[in-house]
Amino acid sequence: MSGVRAQLATVWLGESSVLDLLLVTVLAGGHVLLEDVPGVGKTTLAKGLARVLGVAFNRVQFTSDLLPADVLGGSVYHPGDGRFEFVAGPIFTDxxxxxxxxxxxxxxxxxxxxxxxxxxxxADGVSHPLSPLFTVIATQNPIDFDSTNPLPEAQLDRFLIATRLGYPDAAAERSLLGEYRSAPPLVPVLDPAGLLRLREQSREVYLHPDLAHYVVALARATREDARVRLGISPRGAMHLAEAARARALLHGRSAVQAEDVRALLHPVWDHRLLPRQGREHDRRITAALLDDLTAGVPLPR
Structure with a gap:
């Protein structure tokens, strides 16, 4: 995956950790939620990722009048022969x-x-499978923007990772006005078959029972504290383990280390934890609470 990362670094001028989180998501077979203001490169990053991975790409602009069929597809009636035909929506992509x-x-x-x-x-009682590589990069504006409907907690829990992109530094922003525009086009580094093999390798990365116990202890600590209204679900614990395996593979290791778990705590869990006090969906409050909760769980030796 080093070649994929190097290619993406030519079009992404923000924090390099964002690239690692995207690649972890892809290797783990999950989905990612990017929470940030418009114009910071979310679309460019998603298109670039699809290009270097060599997979199919679609984009859906969500609006207030969007219908489920606009994304999923639906049945179309053909009056000539009186039959219905399912027309796939843009969700049928990689x-x-x-x-x-x-x-x-x-x-x-x-x-x-x-x-x-x-x-x-x-549709009409018939199931239409999505691509085995199906990955969603969802973006959302800050919740105090006009005409927004915050995702409920049960739906947020389906995203493996949620992160913010932030603004580039001054030097990177200046390059956007100059040499960035003449950068060479991205070229595919992988193909669908190669990505499927990497996902299989990610699932085979070894997670020591002590680290598995550590992940469960962390999750249970969030459910048993009076300051928490909604703690980490079992799915959240599973997602952290899957992401840790993917990060270990990304760093060329065949076994998960404690640093993999600790490095992914906030990206994987911040959007799932709901404190009793403080502004709802305020990630700073959630992150501070998560740090306090997990500090009391000893690392395995």
Missing amino acids: LLLADEINRAPTRSQSAFLQAMEEGQVT
Whole structure:
């Protein structure tokens, strides 16, 4: 994956940790939520990732009048022979950019995220499987922007990772006005078959029982504290283990280390934890609480 990362670094001028999180998501077979203001490179990054991975790419702009069928597809009636034919929607791709997902009505959000979780779309009683490589990069604006519908906690829990991109530094922003525009085009480094093999390798990365116990202890600590309204679900614990395996593979290791778990705590869990006090969906409050909760769980030796 070093070649993929090097290619992406030519079009992404922000924090390099963002690239690592995207690659962890892809290797683990999960989905990622990018929470940030417009114009910081979310679409460029998603298109670039699809290009270097050599996979198919689609984009859906979520709006207030978006219907589930606009994303999933639906049955079309042919009056000539009296039959219905399923017409696939843009969700039938390898990598899908769901842009501004929190601008869509809740019905469309729910239908989309259900298909995302189940890996299939059902129409007229017939199931249509999605691509085995299906990955969603969803973006959402800050919740105090106009015409936004925050994702419910149950739907947020389906995202493996949630992170913010942030603004580039001054030097990187200046390069956007000059030499960045003459950068060579991205070239594919992988293909679908190669990515599937890497995902299989990620699942085979060894997780020591002590580290598995550590992950469970961390999750249970978030559920048993009076300051927490909604703690980490079992799915959240599974996602952390899967992401840790992918990070170990990304760094060329065949076994998970404690640093993999610790490095991914906030990207994998911050969006799932709901404190009793403080502004809802404020990641700073959530991150501070998560640090306090997990500090009391000893690292395995």
